Amino acid sequence: MKRFAYLKSATAALAVAAPVLFSGAALAQDAVNLRMTIWSANEAHLNLFNEIAADFKKEHPNVTVTYDSLPFDTYMTTLTTQIAGGNAPDLAWIFETGAADFVSSGALYPLTETFEATEGYNLGEVSEGATAIWQQDGTLYAYPFSTSPFGIFVNNDLIRAAGQTTPAELIAAGEWTWDKAMEVAAASAKDGKAGLIVRDFNYQMWQNLASIWRGWGAAPWSQDGATCTFAEQPMVEAMTFIHDAIFDKHAMPGPGEDVDFFAGNAAMTITQISRASLLPKGEDAFEWDLVPLPQGPAGEYALIGQAGIGVFQSGKNAETAAQFLAFMTNPANSAKLAQFFPSARQSLLNVAALSKTNPLLSPEQLETVVIKGIATGTVIPGHTDFAQIQQTVRAELDALWRPDADVKAVLESVCSRISPLL
Amino acid sequence: MSTVAANGTPAKERKVARKRPFWTMERRDSLAGYLFIAPQLAGIITFVLIPLGLVFWYSMHEWNVLGARFNYVGSRNYEQLLSDPALLEVLGATGIFSAGLVVFNLSLALLLAVLLDQKLKGITVYRTLFFSPVVVSLVAWTIVWRFLLQNNGGINSILLLTGVEGPNWLRNPTTAMISVIVVQVFKNVGLNMVLFLAALQGVPRELYEAARVDGAPRFKQFRRITLPMISPTILLTSIITIVGSLQVFAQIAVLTQGGPGMSTTVLVYYLYQQAFQFHRFGYGSTLSILLFVIVAVLTFVQWQMRRRLVFYER
Numbered sequence: 001m002k003r004f005a006y007l008k009s010a011t012a013a014l015a016v017a018a019p020v021l022f023s024g025a026a027l028a029q030d031a032v033n034l035r036m037t038i039w040s041a042n043e044a045h046l047n048l049f050n051e052i053a054a055d056f057k058k059e060h061p062n063v064t065v066t067y068d069s070l071p072f073d074t075y076m077t078t079l080t081t082q083i084a085g086g087n088a089p090d091l092a093w094i095f096e097t098g099a100a101d102f103v104s105s106g107a108l109y110p111l112t113e114t115f116e117a118t119e120g121y122n123l124g125e126v127s128e129g130a131t132a133i134w135q136q137d138g139t140l141y142a143y144p145f146s147t148s149p150f151g152i153f154v155n156n157d158l159i160r161a162a163g164q165t166t167p168a169e170l171i172a173a174g175e176w177t178w179d180k181a182m183e184v185a186a187a188s189a190k191d192g193k194a195g196l197i198v199r200d201f202n203y204q205m206w207q208n209l210a211s212i213w214r215g216w217g218a219a220p221w222s223q224d225g226a227t228c229t230f231a232e233q234p235m236v237e238a239m240t241f242i243h244d245a246i247f248d249k250h251a252m253p254g255p256g257e258d259v260d261f262f263a264g265n266a267a268m269t270i271t272q273i274s275r276a277s278l279l280p281k282g283e284d285a286f287e288w289d290l291v292p293l294p295q296g297p298a299g300e301y302a303l304i305g306q307a308g309i310g311v312f313q314s315g316k317n318a319e320t321a322a323q324f325l326a327f328m329t330n331p332a333n334s335a336k337l338a339q340f341f342p343s344a345r346q347s348l349l350n351v352a353a354l355s356k357t358n359p360l361l362s363p364e365q366l367e368t369v370v371i372k373g374i375a376t377g378t379v380i381p382g383h384t385d386f387a388q389i390q391q392t393v394r395a396e397l398d399a400l401w402r403p404d405a406d407v408k409a410v411l412e413s414v415c416s417r418i419s420p421l422l
Numbered sequence: 423m424s425t426v427a428a429n430g431t432p433a434k435e436r437k438v439a440r441k442r443p444f445w446t447m448e449r450r451d452s453l454a455g456y457l458f459i460a461p462q463l464a465g466i467i468t469f470v471l472i473p474l475g476l477v478f479w480y481s482m483h484e485w486n487v488l489g490a491r492f493n494y495v496g497s498r499n500y501e502q503l504l505s506d507p508a509l510l511e512v513l514g515a516t517g518i519f520s521a522g523l524v525v526f527n528l529s530l531a532l533l534l535a536v537l538l539d540q541k542l543k544g545i546t547v548y549r550t551l552f553f554s555p556v557v558v559s560l561v562a563w564t565i566v567w568r569f570l571l572q573n574n575g576g577i578n579s580i581l582l583l584t585g586v587e588g589p590n591w592l593r594n595p596t597t598a599m600i601s602v603i604v605v606q607v608f609k610n611v612g613l614n615m616v617l618f619l620a621a622l623q624g625v626p627r628e629l630y631e632a633a634r635v636d637g638a639p640r641f642k643q644f645r646r647i648t649l650p651m652i653s654p655t656i657l658l659t660s661i662i663t664i665v666g667s668l669q670v671f672a673q674i675a676v677l678t679q680g681g682p683g684m685s686t687t688v689l690v691y692y693l694y695q696q697a698f699q700f701h702r703f704g705y706g707s708t709l710s711i712l713l714f715v716i717v718a719v720l721t722f723v724q725w726q727m728r729r730r731l732v733f734y735e736r
Contacts, residue, residue: 080487081698084487084703106490107490257573258569388699391695395681398593
């Protein structure tokens with residue numbers, strides 16, 4: 001009798017719980033959790049990303065987006081390990097140097113259709129040059145959300161203390177050339193201060209030297225990426241110039257010397273404009289300026305660094321992830337993102353729009369460095385299998401960073417080592 | 423009168439056999455033993471044996487992580503291993519690092535142990551001092567050394583005070599290798615020192631007394647008594663140090679990233695580059711198998727040599 005009563009209670013409980021359980025299961029089935037790996041842990045960046053995700057959730061209540069901040073230095077390694085472990089994110093930031101590998105691998109979801117189907121997206125206003133490395137056969141596989149030109153930040157206090165003419169004055173006089181820039185850097189490098197620093201180069205990330213060698217019209221490989229051009233005359237001349245600046249003129253810190261421009265310890269640094277946020281305030285502040293890269297023997301030029309966002313095909317929510325990416329990078333949200341990540345959208349490439357999002361930069365700086373840089377600049381060099389090529393070149397170039405190096409011979413050995421990889 | 427069954431077995435005997443419990447004392451002991459080792463065994467199977475098998479399996483594949491392609495290529499990765507132009511350089515760097523580390527580490531550890539095997543006031547403080555780097559985080563330790571070894575870093579600044587212009591430690595192939603070895607030795611020498619110290623304190627004092635009576639000088643006592651008596655510990659520490667030296671990674675990653683050139687690219691760092699930086703997991707796995715074979719062979723050789731070199735084994 002007692003057993004029968006238990007059975008009745010259990011049946012009743014199941015009858016009450018079943019609809020609830022099934023509706024819960026249905027809700028869980030509809031819920032979409034998207035994960036995006038990024039290399040920024042900046043609180044302001046994350047606040048903005050979360051704000052955009054919250055706005056998307058208003059239209060798609062079942063979609064939740066989380067951001068996974070990975071360390072910058074090991075970003076690619078961590079990302080590929082996640083992919084190898086079957087735990088690929090739904091969306092990921094991708095360095096411009098990794099673009100060729102990711103785009104050609106077939107790992108990324110094609111975005112063009114989704115973007116074109118998104119009302120008001122206006123993909124056409126993003127310049128061809130900005131999307132070039134993220135496309136294959138006319139299809140976009142990642143969106144270049146950050147197109148940041150390289151410029152030179154200047155510590156005018158140090159330059160004046162060295163009795164030198166400031167870069168702004170040299171530009172006004174039409175004398176802003178690499179020869180003059182190194183002359184100023186060499187004269188300013190005294191009393192424990194350094195002249196010119198190529199930020200993040202550290203005698204490892206040689207691709208950042210493109211900010212100098214492009215002035216000689218040099219490139220590491222041919223346009224189609226099949227032939228090494230390290231040993232060609234423009235590169236030999238550019239590298240000889242850099243070598244002299246380091247070891248003869250002492251205008252640049254040598255290998256194994258850590259110097260930080262933003263701590264006030266150097267006269268100039270080549271870096272992307274997004275680093276303006278590192279400029280010191282208060283007691284440590286100094287009079288700074290941002291100027292375009294100097295003219296080289298090959299004339300004026302500009303260099304841009306890019307970061308793209310791609311959607312992984314392997315994710316079960318790839319389509320939703322692509323829709324979120326379309327929302328995140330629509331004109332309105334691109335305008336918000338532009339305060340940290342310069343946009344390649346034409347509608348945002350004007351002084352009025354940029355001034356709102358980059359209050360630290362003057363209209364002149366925005367015009368000469370940002371707008372002109374994005375319009376005319378070429379992207380930092382990349383290639384398929386770039387990580388291996390990067391390490392191989394780095395190992396060979398180590399022989400160049402000695403006072404007695406034979407520049408031509410070293411560059412020839414670089415070509416002999418990387419030619420099989422191209 | 424006893425009854426005999428159809429099969430010829432006496433009924434009483436059959437009864438006894440049937441009554442024998444399954445859980446005999448022997449079986450209970452075995453079960454208890456297996457249960458005790460089960461957690462450790464599960465760990466070894468999950469984290470050592472299965473990954474080892476998988477690495478061997480991966481080494482016969484070309485694994486394109488980005489393109490999600492995993493193709494069987496048989497022995498191709500092993501053939502590539504034999505024709506890899508960088509491998510000789512890598513094995514050379516690994517050999518130099520291991521040899522330098524073992525010689526410097528064991529000599530310094532033994533020297534410190536002999537010096538600290540004294541009954542002096544405050545000797546425990548010195549022992550703690552020399553052992554303390556062992557418990558410091560390896561990466562933190564190496565980062566501090568990276569700053570000290572910069573061209574304009576602490577070591578060269580001190581040298582400059584004495585009028586000596588120091589080398590650019592991490593940018594010259596020879597000094598870079600020396601730096602990596604020294605940083606590693608200073609980090610771990612305390613561990614071997616403690617092992618040697620324990621061994622030294624286990625040497626019977628009467629042997630030294632007898633030697634003194636016979637007029638043996640201190641160095642002869644060390645060579646003829648101390649070294650033979652602590653030879654099992656020397657064997658143990660040399661195996662630990664050699665195996666450890668072949669697994670060095672963090673120091674290279676933080677201090678030199680394998681440079682200048684390939685001068686400090688040791689096997690583990692090269693394996694990491696191939697697998698995790700160049701996304702060549704198949705070839706990276708093949709290098710892991712090579713490392714496994716080298717470690718196994720060296721350990722086997724050392725173990726065999728104990729008969730010739732270890733004079734006293736308990």
